[in-house]
Amino acid sequence: MVEPAVNTPGAQAASGNGRNVVEIKNxxxxxxxxxxxxxxxxxxxxxxxxxxxxxxxxxxxxxxxxINRMDLFSTAMEVKGxxxxxxRDVKDWRNVYALRSRVGVVFPLPVGLPLSVYDNVxxxxxxxGVKKKADLDIIxxxxxxxxxxxxxxxxxxxxxxxxxxxxxQQRLTIARSxxxxxxxxxxxxxxxxxxxxTTMRIEDVLKELRKEITIILVxxxxxxxxRLADRTAFFLNxxxxxxxxxEALFTGTVKDQRTLDYxxxxxx
Amino acid sequence: MADQKxxxxxxxxxxxxxxxxxxxxxxxxxxVQVLIFIGGISAIIFVxxxxxxxxxxxxxxxxxxxxxxxxxxxxxWRPTSSANPTYGALALIVGTAxxxxxAMIVAIPFSLGAAIYIGEFATGKTREALKILVELLAAIPSxxxxxxxxxxxxxLIIDLFNVPIGLNxxxxxxxxxxxxxxxxxxxxxxxxxxxxxxxxxxxxxxxATRWQVIRKVVLPAAKNGLVAAVLLGVGRGFxxxxxxxxxxxxxxxxxDSIFDSVRALTATIAAELGETAVGSDHYGALFTLGxxxxxxxxxxxxxxxxxVRGIKKK
Amino acid sequence: MFVATDLNRQNDKIQQRWRILxxxxxxxxxxxVLIILLLLIIRGGxxxxxxxxxxxxxxxxxxxxxxxxxxxxxFLVSVALIASVPLGIAAALYLSxxxxxxxxxxxxxxxxxxxxxxxxxxxxxxxVGAFVIFFGFGTSILAASLTLxxxxxxxxxxxxxxxxxxxxxxxxxxxxxxxATRWQTIRRIVIPNAVSGILTGIILEVSRTAGETAPIxxxxxxxxxxxxxxxxxxxxxxxxxxxxxxxxxxxxxPEALPYGVALLLIAIVLVMxxxxxxxRVYLRGKKKW
Numbered sequence: 001m002v003e004p005a006v007n008t009p010g011a012q013a014a015s016g017n018g019r020n021v022v023e024i025k026n027x028x029x030x031x032x033x034x035x036x037x038x039x040x041x042x043x044x045x046x047x048x049x050x051x052x053x054x055x056x057x058x059x060x061x062x063x064x065x066x067i068n069r070m071d072l073f074s075t076a077m078e079v080k081g082x083x084x085x086x087x088r089d090v091k092d093w094r095n096v097y098a099l100r101s102r103v104g105v106v107f108p109l110p111v112g113l114p115l116s117v118y119d120n121v122x123x124x125x126x127x128x129g130v131k132k133k134a135d136l137d138i139i140x141x142x143x144x145x146x147x148x149x150x151x152x153x154x155x156x157x158x159x160x161x162x163x164x165x166x167x168x169q170q171r172l173t174i175a176r177s178x179x180x181x182x183x184x185x186x187x188x189x190x191x192x193x194x195x196x197x198t199t200m201r202i203e204d205v206l207k208e209l210r211k212e213i214t215i216i217l218v219x220x221x222x223x224x225x226x227r228l229a230d231r232t233a234f235f236l237n238x239x240x241x242x243x244x245x246x247e248a249l250f251t252g253t254v255k256d257q258r259t260l261d262y263x264x265x266x267x268x
Numbered sequence: 269m270a271d272q273k274x275x276x277x278x279x280x281x282x283x284x285x286x287x288x289x290x291x292x293x294x295x296x297x298x299x300v301q302v303l304i305f306i307g308g309i310s311a312i313i314f315v316x317x318x319x320x321x322x323x324x325x326x327x328x329x330x331x332x333x334x335x336x337x338x339x340x341x342x343x344x345w346r347p348t349s350s351a352n353p354t355y356g357a358l359a360l361i362v363g364t365a366x367x368x369x370x371a372m373i374v375a376i377p378f379s380l381g382a383a384i385y386i387g388e389f390a391t392g393k394t395r396e397a398l399k400i401l402v403e404l405l406a407a408i409p410s411x412x413x414x415x416x417x418x419x420x421x422x423x424l425i426i427d428l429f430n431v432p433i434g435l436n437x438x439x440x441x442x443x444x445x446x447x448x449x450x451x452x453x454x455x456x457x458x459x460x461x462x463x464x465x466x467x468x469x470x471x472x473x474x475x476a477t478r479w480q481v482i483r484k485v486v487l488p489a490a491k492n493g494l495v496a497a498v499l500l501g502v503g504r505g506f507x508x509x510x511x512x513x514x515x516x517x518x519x520x521x522x523x524d525s526i527f528d529s530v531r532a533l534t535a536t537i538a539a540e541l542g543e544t545a546v547g548s549d550h551y552g553a554l555f556t557l558g559x560x561x562x563x564x565x566x567x568x569x570x571x572x573x574x575x576v577r578g579i580k581k582k
Numbered sequence: 583m584f585v586a587t588d589l590n591r592q593n594d595k596i597q598q599r600w601r602i603l604x605x606x607x608x609x610x611x612x613x614x615v616l617i618i619l620l621l622l623i624i625r626g627g628x629x630x631x632x633x634x635x636x637x638x639x640x641x642x643x644x645x646x647x648x649x650x651x652x653x654x655x656x657f658l659v660s661v662a663l664i665a666s667v668p669l670g671i672a673a674a675l676y677l678s679x680x681x682x683x684x685x686x687x688x689x690x691x692x693x694x695x696x697x698x699x700x701x702x703x704x705x706x707x708x709x710v711g712a713f714v715i716f717f718g719f720g721t722s723i724l725a726a727s728l729t730l731x732x733x734x735x736x737x738x739x740x741x742x743x744x745x746x747x748x749x750x751x752x753x754x755x756x757x758x759x760x761x762a763t764r765w766q767t768i769r770r771i772v773i774p775n776a777v778s779g780i781l782t783g784i785i786l787e788v789s790r791t792a793g794e795t796a797p798i799x800x801x802x803x804x805x806x807x808x809x810x811x812x813x814x815x816x817x818x819x820x821x822x823x824x825x826x827x828x829x830x831x832x833x834x835x836p837e838a839l840p841y842g843v844a845l846l847l848i849a850i851v852l853v854m855x856x857x858x859x860x861x862r863v864y865l866r867g868k869k870k871w
Contacts, residue, residue, distance in 0.1 A: 068759060075682040086284050095290050097297075101761025102287060111756040114775055123770065124760045127293075173756075180760055297763035304680060307672020311693040311739070314732050318700060321711035381607030389601050398608065400859055405615050407855045408848060409793025410702075411822045415829050415844050416618055419837075449611050479597040500699070507701025509796040514830060534703045534796075541706075541800050546715065558707040562700060569699040573692055 019046040020084075021184050021214045022067060027081035029062045029071075036062040040081075040240040042233055044184070049206065049215040051229025051246060053222050053262070058235040060218045061108075064186045067216075068103040069096050086183060101128065104177025104185040104213075108192045110169035112161035113176075117144075117153050120161040120172055124180040139179055147175035148205050167198030174205065185209065186216045191224065203228060222263050226250050234259045322558045329552020330559075339556075345520045345536065347550040355553045357560070359520045363437075363530035366523055367512055368505035370441025375449040375501055380494065382449070383456035388482050399457075406450035410510040417443040417515025431527045435517035438526045443515050444505050452501040459493020460486060492575050499572040503565050509534040533557050622845045629842025643806060643828055644835050648843060650810055654723075654818035655850075658798060659791045661727035661814060662734065667784060669731075670738025677739070678746035679754075679768060698736035702796040705733045709801035724814040726802025730791050737787040745779020746772060778865050782858045789854035793847060795822040805831065821847050 022044040029037040037059035044050045052060050062077070069090050071077040083090045085099060093099040101124065113120050121140045122130075130136055140157070144150040149171040153164070161172055170190055177185055187206075191199040206215060206228055219225050225232045226246055233243040234256075242249070242259045254260045261267060333355070342356025386398045421443060422434035429438075463486050471481045487494070517529025518539065537554045544551040637647030673690075681687040709729030719725040749772050757767040773780075803820040805827050811818040825847060829840040 070755065070758065073758065073764075075684075086287070088284055088288065093288050095288055095294050097294060097761045097763050098288050098291075099761075100759060103759070105756075105759040107752070107756065109752070111752045113753055113756060113771060115771075123757075123762075127760065127762050127766055127770075176756075176760065293763050293766060297765040300765040301680070304672050304676045307669050308676025308681065308690060309686075310669055310673055311690055311697050311735065314735070315693045315696050315700075317712060318704065318708040318732075321716065322704065322707045325707070325711040325715075378607050378611045381604045382611045385601075385604035385608045389604060398612075401612055403859065404852055404855055405612065407789055407793075407851050408615070409795070409822060409851055411793065411795040411825050412844050412848050415825055415840060416622075418829055419840070420618060420621060446611075446615060453611070477593045477597040479600045480593065482600075503699050507699070507704070509701060509703040510826065514826070534701050537703045537707065538796055538799060541710070555707055555711070558704050562704050565699050565701060565704075566696055569696050570692065573695060 019087075020044065021046050021086065022216070023082070023084040025082035025084075027063075027066065027079070027083060029059065029066055029080075030078050031062075032076045035238055037066075037235075037238045042240065042243055044214060044216060046214050047210065048230040049210050049217055049228050051225035051232035052216065052218045052235055053220075053225050053232060054235035055262070055267070056220070057237070059238045060235050061188055063235070064105065064188055064216065064218060066090075067184075067186065068100045068105060069093075072096060101180050102183045104174075104180050104182035106170070106173050106177055106185070106187040106190045108189040110166055110173050110193065112164060112169040112172055114160065114162050116158045117161050117164070117172060118157040121175050121179045124176065143175040143178040144172075146178055146205065146209070147171045148201050149175055167194040167201075170194050170198065171202060171205070174202065178209075182213060184214045184216065186218070188218045189220050192220060199224075222265075234262060236262070319559075319562060322555050322562060326552050326555030326559050328547070329549055329556055333549050333552070334556060343520070343522050345531075347540070347544075347553055353549065355549075355556075357533070357557065359522055360531055360533045360536050360557070362522055363516065363520075364506060364512075364532040364534070366437045366526075366530060367440045367444060367516060367532055368502060370437055370526065371444035371448055371505045372498070372502060374442055374445025375452055375505075376498055378445075379449040379452035379497070379501070380456055382453045383460060383494075383497075384482060386453070387457040387460035388478065388486065399454075402450045402453050405446075406454065408447070410447065410508060411514075413443050413447050413511040414514030417511060421515065425527075429527060433517055433527075433529055435515055436527045436529050437516070437523055439517075440512050440515040440530075440532075441526075443511050444508055447508065447511060448501040448504045451504060452497045455497035455500055456490075456494050459490040459497060462493060463489040492578050496572040496576045499568055499575065503568040503572070506568065507534060507561060507565050509538050513538050533561055619848070622841060622848065625838060626841030626843075626845030629838050630846065634842060635846075638808070639806065642834075643824075643832050644839070648821065648824060648846070650807060651819040651821045651824040651843075652846075653810060654803065655792055655821040657723050657811060657814075657818055658727050658730060658802070658820055659788055661723055662730040662791050663784065663788065665728055666731035666735050666738055666787065670735050670783075670787075671742050671780065673735070673739045674742035674746055675768060678743050679764065679772065694736045694739055697732065700733075702733065702794060705729055705797045706800055708732075709797060714801055720815065721800065721804075721817045722802050722815045723811055723818050724802070726798040726818075726820075727814070729797045729801045730794055733794065733797050734787050734790045737790055738783050741783020741786060742776070742780045745776040745783070748779065749775045778861065782861050782865075785854055785858040785861070789851045789858070792854070793822055793851045795820075795826055798823060821850075 020043045024040055024042045027037065027040040028035065040063065052063070054060055065071060065077070066079045067083055067085060067090065071079045086102065090099060113123065115123065118140055121143050122136045125136055125139050130139070141150060144153065149168060152168060161169065164172060170193070190202060194202070203224065206217070209215065217225065217229055229246045231243065232246040232249055234241045234249075236258060242254060242256050244253070249259065250263060252260065335355070338355060339357050340361070341358055342354060343359040344354040344356040345360055346354045382402070386395055386402070390398055417439050418435065421439045425431065425434035425436070425439055467485050467489060468481050471485045476484070512532040513535035516532055516535060518531050518535065519529040520531045521528065523530050537557055540550070541554050544554065634647045635652060636649050638649055640646030677687065677690065681690070706729065709725055713719045713725035713728050714721055753771050753775070754767055757771050762770070798820055802817050803823045804817045805823070807817065807819050821843065825840060825843045828835045828843065
């Protein structure tokens with residue numbers, strides 16, 4: 001049942017398949033009665049990078065939390081509407097932990113767990129039952145390499161992950177997400193606390209990954225969405241204002257004037 | 269795998285069941301959650317259990333022999349009288365109240381003063397050292413305090429005040445005050461610490477001195493927490509057993525002076541339970557004292573909790 | 583601009599006076615206790631010896647050592663810990679990791695406060711009614727230890743809860759987002775990062791339990807026993823009760839003897855507390871995050 005290598009059923013997105021990884025129908029999210037997001041409809045297709053832009057407080061993070069069911073452990077957060085992940089409504093998943101293990105998440109502020117670099121990356125495989133050191137070694141090295149961190153940490157895999165620099169920790173988080181062997185990778189403003197050089201390195205990593213994994217990229221940098229995303233959605237004050245091909249949006253083909261205003265920096 | 273999927277689009281439907289299934293970890297998680305929940309409500313079970321079991325043992329007495337008026341108004345606690353046993357708890361209640369009152373006269377000013385000094389004036393190492401010292405003082409067992417009352421305080425009081433017996437309200441009150449003060453200091457200091465620093469900064473920016481800030485800003489803001497500290501101190505004094513058993517002189521009477529010996533509710537149970545037959549009236553009467561103690565401390569703690577909750581709402 | 587100078591100077595003086603008053607109050611709170619401790623050391627110190635620690639009492643407890651009482655206290659504390667530590671940790675885990683902000687949580691917290699606030703002699707009555715009589719354990723180490731365990735449960739709960747809550751929420755969320763179950767998160771991330779705080783709480787509980795007297799008086803501790811307990815169903819002597827007995831119930835005890843017992847008891851309790859505090863201070867300087 002457990003496969004050490006990074007290859008399990010349903011894992012790899014063959015690009016161009018066109019299957020919808022995430023389908024959102026009429027999604028509304030509220031916290032203790034206060035609306036954070038309302039009436040969102042969208043689909044994320046297999047193999048694409050789906051960008052989400054919008055100013056702070058537009059409901060982007062809540063959107064991500066609803067997909068991997070983080071509302072489950074929060075008494076305040078309430079989610080209404082349909083979210084289908086891999087074709088099954090997230091509320092109908094019999095094992096919510098299995099759902100989450102298929103979704104990698106990278107947080108705005110890097111969270112290096114207080115474990116060694118090695119254990120950080122080996123945690124997810126261990127959770128699903130990989131025990132053999134040799135198998136773990138392969139996964140750890142491979143994921144760190146894909147996250148462009150291996151060369152920097154290969155000599156200190158035993159040191160504490162939380163002691164790495166901010167940029168390194170963020171790549172460690174990406175490596176950790178990859179070790180889950182996810183179908184979907186969600187990045188939430190990953191560059192907010194890292195330097196520009198690291199940001200560019202991570203962007204290169206994402207360009208490589210797009211061939212294998214579907215990515216939702218929430219970003220505060222509109223140009224980052226332009227550089228990376230195939231399609232982009234614009235969220236504003238809890239509303240999904242517009243969804244379109246990224247290039248079209250950035251060349252002015254918008255249905256809503258607010259989108260253009262935001263992209264061109266007139267507010268936000 | 270990927271190739272297979274492309275050839276058979278239907279594969280997606282079956283493969284999701286391969287991913288989404290409940291495994292050992294899922295069931296383990298549910299099981300552990302049940303165990304932790306039981307642990308979580310254990311405190312409730314125990315408090316109910318305490319009430320149920322002491323009521324159960326005292327029940328027969330309450331039904332057959334208990335007289336509410338006698339209990340609260342008669343000073344005659346003579347459970348061992350063979351001809352006519354009486355169960356008036358007034359002298360015991362007065363004993364407990366007088367000792368607790370004396371203790372609070374000692375403890376309230378000193379613990380609040382110490383809390384203000386530690387929380388608002390002392391800084392750095394001094395502050396840490398004082399806090400640790402206070403914490404250590406709170407740890408001294410009550411039987412040791414009782415022994416101190418019995419040996420050191422007893423002789424001291426006889427010498428200083430020229431009274432025949434040193435085991436009395438004064439002795440037990442001072443001992444109890446010294447016992448309760450560290451705990452009250454800690455709670456009061458927490459209450460002071462809970463006042464946001466912005467309040468202090470704002471007042472200091474207007475040119476107020478430290479003391480003005482404390483008196484006009486910090487103390488009013490921490491009022492509820494300080495009241496709770498005093499209440500918990502009262503509860504502690506009320507329920508203290510070994511120290512009052514050893515330092516009060518243990519005589520059932522309504523005292524005339526602070527140098528009279530008395531007997532406390534708790535001490536009565538501790539002194540007499542060993543000599544009673546299970547199920548006897550005397551045994552039941554002691555459990556009835558226990559019920560009374562339980563209810564009073566429960567009310568004190570409940571009040572303290574409500575007072576503290578009052579702060580949080582603000 | 584300097585009109586207020588006189589007023590300021592006066593304010594400073596008032597402030598200084600209050601400051602000194604509060605300092606004196608603090609000292610008055612602490613000094614008597616330190617003097618008392620010193621007296622205990624002076625009068626009880628000479629008593630402490632190998633014979634005192636490791637021999638049985640003799641001649642109606644007016645001579646000899648206190649070994650059975652010391653051993654009994656160790657037994658009582660150990661059994662109480664076995665009962666209360668798992669339960670206390672479970673309760674703390676519930677409050678820190680599972681409980682929502684609702685009425686049940688409030689009731690649990692109130693129950694914990696009450697458990698800590700109920701007079702120790704009432705705990706003793708409960709022990710008699712529940713463990714000695716109802717469950718039929720008789721006056722035994724088991725009955726006394728369970729009574730102590732319930733009484734000191736709040737100590738473990740509060741200390742454990744605090745150290746669990748000190749683990750940043752981001753760690754949990756990161757772990758959950760990787761597909762870890764709640765229990766996996768607790769076991770692999772939360773507890774390892776709180777374990778030292780939990781240990782501090784347990785040491786504190788040892789110190790509390792060792793000093794308690796009233797709860798064990800009628801549930802399992804005996805005034806005097808010529809032999810050592812052989813199982814948890816036997817009763818035992820205990821250090822705290824021994825101090826009460828020889829200082830109030832036994833005639834002809836030499837003055838230094840109870841001082842020695844009091845010193846030993848207080849030393850055990852304070853050393854345990856000091857270890858716990860030192861541990862805490864050390865940990866504060868060594869956070870991993």
